[in-house]
Amino acid sequence: MIETNCSLKPFNTFSIEAKAQTLFHFNDMAQLPELLDLVTKYHSENKPVLILGAGSNTLFCEDFSGLVIKVELLGVDISTSDEHYILQVAAGEDWHQLVTDCIAKGIDGLENLALIPGVVGSAPVQNIGAYGTEFKDFCESVEYVDLLTGELVVLSAAECLFAYRDSIFKHTGMSNALITKVTLTLSKQWQPHSRYGSLQNIENQEQVSAKQIYDSVCQIRNEKLPDPEKLGNVGSFFKNPVVSQQQADALLRLYPNMPNYPQNDKSIKLAAGWLIDQAGLKGKTVGGAAVHKNQALVLINQNNATSTDVILLADLVRTKVKAMFNVSLEHEVRFIGREGETNLQQVIKYVRAK
Numbered sequence: 001m002i003e004t005n006c007s008l009k010p011f012n013t014f015s016i017e018a019k020a021q022t023l024f025h026f027n028d029m030a031q032l033p034e035l036l037d038l039v040t041k042y043h044s045e046n047k048p049v050l051i052l053g054a055g056s057n058t059l060f061c062e063d064f065s066g067l068v069i070k071v072e073l074l075g076v077d078i079s080t081s082d083e084h085y086i087l088q089v090a091a092g093e094d095w096h097q098l099v100t101d102c103i104a105k106g107i108d109g110l111e112n113l114a115l116i117p118g119v120v121g122s123a124p125v126q127n128i129g130a131y132g133t134e135f136k137d138f139c140e141s142v143e144y145v146d147l148l149t150g151e152l153v154v155l156s157a158a159e160c161l162f163a164y165r166d167s168i169f170k171h172t173g174m175s176n177a178l179i180t181k182v183t184l185t186l187s188k189q190w191q192p193h194s195r196y197g198s199l200q201n202i203e204n205q206e207q208v209s210a211k212q213i214y215d216s217v218c219q220i221r222n223e224k225l226p227d228p229e230k231l232g233n234v235g236s237f238f239k240n241p242v243v244s245q246q247q248a249d250a251l252l253r254l255y256p257n258m259p260n261y262p263q264n265d266k267s268i269k270l271a272a273g274w275l276i277d278q279a280g281l282k283g284k285t286v287g288g289a290a291v292h293k294n295q296a297l298v299l300i301n302q303n304n305a306t307s308t309d310v311i312l313l314a315d316l317v318r319t320k321v322k323a324m325f326n327v328s329l330e331h332e333v334r335f336i337g338r339e340g341e342t343n344l345q346q347v348i349k350y351v352r353a354k
């Protein structure tokens, strides 16, 4: 189905009003020729094309002047080998539902990634992660269609270049890669990952089951994070910044309680939420947008926020944290402007000029 001049408010979990010139609901591979023709038309008119899942990591900064492809392909195929369950999952399947269904079937492994909003096709893009595991830990391969050529391509997990909230799909030259399917392998020799953060509070760790971890993750997340259905948000707005050992040491002399996590390459990851909290920004509002009063890393649509409210608030957070700690926060959420992907540094210029 194709819609024109369509509101994107129902299609982003921030519930920000913005319009798309055209919205294509891609729910069947048989639509591919029609979709490719439309993409070619938009490219020839120099108009942008955006691939969208559930919009839980997307901030629409303005109306979008081109074609939005909403990926709604469905289907889950489960097979087994001697050692693994092999899951082939279409890109439009809901991620949390997949995790829930697997746990119900006794297919364990994805439990730490429960309740992450969004669809399966978006999971490889930023290599979703939580509670000590990441998408890459289970990924065998990712299939995509090249929207320029119509070719179906399969990348192995190694070829996806997964890293912290990153993959090849975020990089130059891949904006025409529409992920259609992912293949996951889950070991039949399940190992728990329950020593991370609050999961350590699960009693009887030696006997812990995947279902217990799943239940704990859901409980913790429900307590900690606002439900986008009730309060618009995109989860963590900023990435946890990574600084040099030298800079971390200097900061620790000033703030001995600062959370810090040494990385394999000797750099140090800091907790963006802690920095924002220390900068006194919890509960801070700009128009209808606010820093969540319990979770400083989450910006919320408190009261009919506009994209301008969110952008000004994000800039205020970034500026204050930079001034206090000399640490630059990068946003995790993808900023989409009138002509395609943009970023806070770019959009703040025209928002201020308004």
Ligand SMILES: Cc1cc2nc3c(=O)[nH]c(=O)nc-3n(C[C@H](O)[C@H](O)[C@H](O)COP(=O)(O)OP(=O)(O)OC[C@H]3O[C@@H](n4cnc5c(N)ncnc54)[C@H](O)[C@@H]3O)c2cc1C
Pocket: 013, 050, 051, 052, 053, 054, 055, 056, 057, 058, 071, 091, 116, 117, 118, 119, 120, 121, 122, 123, 125, 126, 127, 128, 129, 130, 169, 177, 178, 179, 180, 225, 226, 227, 228, 233, 234, 235, 236, 334
């Ligand atoms: C309350 C809350 C909690 C969250 N917690 C976490 C967390 O713990 N860990 C975490 O990693 N993330 C978290 N997130 C962020 C978000 O859930 C993930 O980034 C998720 O994978 C986004 O899925 P989506 O379908 O909504 O993506 P969208 O916002 O629709 O898209 C995200 C990006 O992926 C691209 N994309 C989408 N589908 C495709 C496709 N088929 N092919 C190619 N590109 C595509 C889009 O162009 C866009 O750039 C949270 C968000 C919320 C609202």
